[in-house]
Each structure stands twice: as structure tokens, then as C-alpha cells.
Amino acid sequence: MNRRMPALDPFVIAGPILVVVADVIVYVAVGKLGTKSSGKGGKYQPFTGGEEQIPARGTYQSELFVFAALFMVVEAFALILAGCFASPTNFYPLLFLAGGGGVILVVTWWLILVGGMRY
């Protein structure tokens, strides 16, 4: 089989970067329009009508959130591997397998370090 990978359009990489850069520039520019305040109270403080405001959440750890992060990492890993179905050599499947495995290793390591495995 003499199949060759097609040449990559540079805009496949540059296009998304361009969109993100333009997006952040517009976001910062639009930010000049509004005023900012921080630190005290929440958005609904002026509307509590003298009643005690619902306290802020403070520190919170969600196992569901960790699960979702892992879910997404595995999903990305599976999608990239699926993209190799037409690969002419085993280079890309092995590369993405190693990359995906590395990501899972790092995430699991992080999960253990932050105490996610402690019960």
C-alpha cells in the first residue's frame, strides 16, 4: 500500500489560533466599556432586601468534577486514536497512544497527590 498523508493546510493550525487571539483582543477591548468591582458581596446582595445573604461557597472539592475531567481526557484520547484509522504507518497510532497514556498518567498522579484517592 503506497498511501501518503495529505499536506496539512497551515490554516488548520493558524485558523483556530487566529480565532482565539481575535476573541481575546475583542474581549479585553470590550472590557474597557464597563466598570469593575471585586472583593465584597455577591451579585445579588443589593436584592436581598435586608435578609441575610446566602453565604459564599468557600473551598469545595467535587469528585464528580474530577470524574468529568478524566472522562474528557479519555474521550479525547479515544477520538485521536480513532483518527488514525487511515494512517499508512503505525507512527501516529503509537504517538497518540503514548500521548494519551502520558496524559492519563499525569492526571491520575495529580488525582492521587490532591487526595482524590483517599477515603
Next chain:
Amino acid sequence: MIAGEVAEILIFPGLTFFVWIAFLFDWLDRKTSARMQQRVGPLVAGPSGILQPVADFFKLTSKEEIVPEFADKFIFFLGPPLFFAAPAIGIIFIPVFGATAIVSNEYDLLFVLFIIAFSALMAAFLGYAAAGRWSTIAMGRLIAQYTGYEIPLIIALITPAILAHSLSIAGIVQAQQNMWYIVLAPLSFVVFIVSALAELEKPPFDIPSAKTEIVGGWMTEFSGRPLAYIKLTKNLSYAFLSALAVSLFLGGPLGPVLFSDPALQAGVDFGYFLVKLLVVGFVIFVIRTALARIKIDQAVRFFWMVITPLSLIQLGFIMLVWWK
């Protein structure tokens, strides 16, 4: 040459064009639901209130931005433009004139799938970073819902790829010259629309942003410019997912050839695309207005017990019958 490509990506038919489509979708959504509920809907800004979403956006951007005391400041401010970037990047892979997109690659459908997943997780990040009670509850709901609809959504979008033997959106559009995939895989289209409703947090899956239960959901603590961006992103996702449905199931911009001149035909194709986009959008507007919100456990059960098997049945049928 490069300036032309940059203009296509940022202005037309790329980002700016789709932002206007997003505003149009917001207006049509509000008008449709208003008419179905015997109300008038937006009326003041522009003819029939068509500029109301634009006015709302600029009004919000000029309002005060309040940052909660315990919020993660970095994500709180950087999150909204990143959340916006997800559908904004996705639209450049959608063919609008003929069967070619502004940017195309052999595997761009996989990239788009990743973008959809990133968008949901970014919303959860934003809710988490806001450090509010309501946003925390909403974040949990969002993640539970996400784990329910993500798998059938992926299966529904991979089905046209299998039919076309291509993971490129432009390739899938080209493969539908003779037959739209909504005919060959109607269940996948239904699964996609239902999953898209969940991704967009529209009724009956507006559980993470249920106003009568958890105030503004994960967006509760956001105000001013970040809130304006988040709302715009949701409308842009609305347009993006509808455009994706048009590309993967309704032949994209392809339709009967009326002119031999390619430039004139491209204009006609653009018209086909807009009509199909509005039809898909309208289907979503009507469903979301007609149905009431369900509970999170019902939603997750519905996705795992009904929608996922449906998507698998369609995929299995396609692989048995149409696989060459």
C-alpha cells in the same frame, strides 16, 4: 492570499457572520417561544425587535463586573473568552459555499467533537470558578448531564462519517450529493437534535440553568462583560450545532444546481445553507418551547436507557447495511 483567508476566518463566512447568525437565532428563538405562548416577544429595538439581542449584548458589556470574594479570578475572567472560542473555532470547519469549508482537514470532525466536549467542560469550569452555591449545584448537574449526552452525541456524529467513509466535514458534505444522510440515518439525526438540546441546556434539558430552581445556574455569579460573552457563546453554539446538523445530515449547502457559473451557484448554495440552518434552528426553537424541564436523574436515565441504545441501533444498522 493570506489576507483573504484571514478575512474569511474572521469576517465572512467565518466568525463575524456567525455571530450575526447567533444574534438572529436568539431573536427567532425569543419570537417563536413568545408566539407559542401568546406573547409578543421583542418589539422595540429594530424592526420587530430584531436588534434586541444586539442591544442586550452591548447593554450587558457596559454594566458593572462583580467578582465574588472566593471566585477563582483567573478562570473567572479568562474563562468566558475561552468558552466563546469553542464554537467560534468550530464554525470555520463548516462548509457554507459549496462543499468546501474555510479550513478543512482529513480529521476535522474529530476536532469538532473535541470542541463540543471542551465547551461543556469549560461551562463546568466557569461554574466551579464562580464559587457560588447555585453555580456549584449547577456544575454538578451540568457534569452529570454531560456524561449522559456526550456518548450518544459522538455516536450520532460518527454515523455520517461511517456512511461517507470520511472524518472530514467537507468530505461528508460532498458524499451527500445524491442522498442526504437524514434519509439513511434518521435515528442519528434525532439523537443529535436531542443531544444538542442537552448541550445547549435548552428545555427539557435546561437543568443546569433552571431559573426557578437555582437562580441563573452556573452563570449566577457572572455579570457585565463575562455574562454578555457567555450568553453570546450559548447563542453561537446554537448556530454552530445547527450548522453541524445541516452539514452532516442535510447535505450542507448542496442542493439543485441552477447556474453553470460557479460564482452564481455559490450564492445559491449559500441560500440553501441559510434555509436549512433556519429550519434546523426552528425545530429546536419549537421543541424547547413545547417541552417542560425534567429532573437530572430522569435526564441521565433517558440518555443512557433510550438515546444511547437508539444511537447504537442506528450505527449497527448502518454498519450492517451500508458498509462497503
